[in-house]
Amino acid sequence: MNAARALPAPPHATAAEAAHRRLKAMILDNAMPAHSQWLEAALALELGMSRTPVREAMMRLAQDGLVAVTPRHGMRVLPLAAADMREIYDVLESLEPKAAELLARRRPSADVLAPLHAACDAMEAALRAGDRQAWATADEDFHRSLLDACGNPRLAAMVMQVWDQSHRGRMVTLNLRPLPEASTAEHRAILLAIAAGDGDGARELFRLHRRRGGAELIALIERSGLAWL
Amino acid sequence: MNAARALPAPPHATAAEAAHRRLKAMILDNAMPAHSQWLEAALALELGMSRTPVREAMMRLAQDGLVAVTPRHGMRVLPLAAADMREIYDVLESLEPKAAELLARRRPSADVLAPLHAACDAMEAALRAGDRQAWATADEDFHRSLLDACGNPRLAAMVMQVWDQSHRGRMVTLNLRPLPEASTAEHRAILLAIAAGDGDGARELFRLHRRRGGAELIALIERSGLAWL
DNA sequence: GGACGTATTAACGTATGCATTAACGGATGG
DNA sequence: CCATCCGTTAATGCATACGTTAATACGTCC
Missing domain, CATH: 1.10.10.10 (Winged helix-like DNA-binding domain superfamily/Winged helix DNA-binding domain)
Incomplete structure (x- = not known):
């Protein structure tokens, strides 16, 4: 692992x-x-x-x-408690949707979006194979590629910082939760909105994606143990 | 100055x-x-x-x-170009409204909001006196107090970082623009929404505040000079 | 027996020494 | 006159040395 x-x-x-x-x-x-x-x-x-x-x-x-x-x-x-995950997801819920919006508004060419398509494909393949670790890697690739392409390096660096902070939390919960089918579909939908140049759509889809994922993750953490990794 | x-x-x-x-x-x-x-x-x-x-x-x-x-x-x-200000305001436009929302949802007590009221009062006084420097200080107090009270230190630290980065840009434009009457009123409106516990309202008011202010600032910078401070 | 004061020590913050290396200038060749 | 090569030098990254200070342990006194 x-x-x-x-x-x-x-x-x-x-x-x-x-x-x-x-x-x-x-x-x-x-x-x-x-x-x-x-x-x-x-x-x-x-x-x-x-x-x-x-x-x-x-x-x-x-x-x-x-x-x-x-x-x-x-x-x-530093330990990573549920409260930390809440703080982190507040930040992600604010910044990553903005990154998606920025990328969509740039009307990105196909080759800019290629890594995102590849990541989506990999997530779907991992889902079919039931390989959670591969799914997590593809998920990470998707988010990193989006940040790299969004055109705002400051925003990207900030997201990556809290993303790294939450890494241990995601890894531990990875095997505690059902296969992330909804999450996989949401990534594809976000990518379609970006490809269509729909900035507002991409942003709102991403916001919902993060809100749902964050709530699930935090609930999972609170249900398993209190003070944390 | x-x-x-x-x-x-x-x-x-x-x-x-x-x-x-x-x-x-x-x-x-x-x-x-x-x-x-x-x-x-x-x-x-x-x-x-x-x-x-x-x-x-x-x-x-x-x-x-x-x-x-x-x-x-x-x-x-590092110089601060219009492109940097654009990046910074994208971040502020995402994070600060979230901070306002978080604070509003906490149903803050009166003494938590006291520094915000004081800052609003100071901004209005500075506006009446035509003292731009005092206004900028009060503006900074408002934003800093909000961040301190929002309950998410990570988010607060991130905002303060880009806020500092943009400091020179704000200072230079301070005397180039008309007295910030609209901005002052917007702060008061945001504060009222927070005091009323209206998270969504506070967030959206703040988003509009930042969007308008950022657009003005960037336009001003582009109109005056290119490579920058 | 417990609490307080003191001595010891070890971890740190800062200063300094040293080897490396890239930037600059001059000299040489075309 | 210009480009290239080489020697010089200075700024750096790392290692080490040193003084300070706080945490621990011990001894003493109550």
Whole structure:
């Protein structure tokens, strides 16, 4: 399920960058569980570098909203409670529909939409195969492709930040819920609205998509346990 | 007009924190103009500290979207073009109305709304006095108070980030536009909707407020100059 | 026996040192 | 006169050193 999918690729080969990438992957893959604490010196030893780049990586993780750094206790991996998921879905419910609207208004060419079509196809195939992990990957591809194409890098970066924050929550609930048939169909409908240049339609479809998905996810989390991953 | 209004106050007395606060204030007040470049060593000398905390501050400014750090040329203060303002207002148009909706749905008590009422009063007073700077301060107070009270710190932090990014743009246009009478009235209307617990109403009023204000601001910027601050 | 004060220590924030590397300028060749 | 190659230099990223401070443990006093 986890398998340390290497986050993107090394753009700049700096140690601080590598430390950030590796630590982020470990947190998202739950290799560093919530509430666990890690000192600069320990991580430096673990990663085979000095405290300086580790320190920089910790700062960036804090900015990412994944850890809290407290002066004497190193960084603490933040738990993800139902309240956090609620905050995150409020943001997603506001920003992602806007991204869909922006993309639709751009009257995107077919090749811009190709990754979105591919992601939809992959989601439908995964659904037929009953492969939840593949579905989650395709879902992620869909949302990332949409953000990349929407033409507003600031908005895209903000969405990706909270998207990453909620990653562990989505992964844990993935196998607790029924196969996401409705969600898959909604993606296709959103894509059709975008392709048709219907900005308002795409935005509202997306808003409903997020609202339903968020409510389901939060209900699921509240039903299973309280304090969280 | 500028007068280096000290950003909040020293929460932690760390040199890196101080460097970040001072540099950010200088950028927002245009003491470090767009496109200007600053090396670590030069800033360290200027701020009376070593390169280490300056480096950290530069990283944080980059995260704030205020500068770009390029390996051999230090940090470069980012210009703010019409395209940036468009991106920023897309984000504000999505997130701030949501914040208003959230606050309204909380059925806030009178003392929670007190800062908002005070800000509205101050805006109206500034309008009568024709004091644009005072109006801008009150406007900022209104928006900040709303975010503080909305109950979603993630959303609030995101708005404040782009709000800061657009600060220079708002300051420059402040004296180029007619007195913001419509805007002042809109704030009052939004506040009334919030006080009435009308989430949908508050959200839509705020969306229109941002859309109109953003369009005006961008038109003003495009009319005056192209590449920017 | 428990609470308070003190000593110890370890984690951190900052300063500094060092090797790397890319930008700049000059010299050389066409 | 212009382009290219090479040497110089300075800015950086990382490593390490150092002083400060807070958390822990111990001893003492009540």
